[in-house]
Amino acid sequence: MSIKTATFAGGCFYNLQAPFKHVPGIHRIDTGYTGGITRNPTHQEVVSRNTGHAEAIQITFEDSHITFKELLRIFFLTHDPTTLNRQGPLRGTQFRSEIFYHDEKQMQEAIAARLYIQNRISRPACPIVTDISPATAFYPAIESHTHTSELAAI
Secondary structure (H helix, E strand, O other): OOEEEEEEEEOOHHHHHHHHOOOOOEEEEEEEEEOOOOOOOOHHHHHOOOOOOEEEEEEEEEOOOOOHHHHHHHHHHOOOOOOOOEEOOEEOHHHOEEEEEOOHHHHHHHHHHHHHHHHHOOOOOOOOOOEEEEOOOEEEOOHHHOOOEEOOOO
């Protein structure tokens, strides 16, 4: 059994979290902020657009039950990776589409998934804008802005 971590940003963390809630092999989903420069940012600081952070989810999963590639598939199917710094009516860099990889294999799989989506699904007028970056510190959202999911053991 190997426990891994995946971190994704793609709009409001509540909306991004929902499709992963009942996926077998996922142990935990935390909501929070990552990718910026401010330590321990508050929700107000993040929405001010001065921290560089994105609203994100961090998933703890068992890779013998679900692979990172499968998580990438869910990620790309459940948000719009063609809108820069926006998801629906939510606008700002904190709502950007981004994959934060935790190792070399995740980076390669994220690049391949983004290329696949670009070549097979997206139109030239709507390029995929999802960034792929190394994972940095993840700051959990405070309780009034989070719905951390402790999922049942497999």
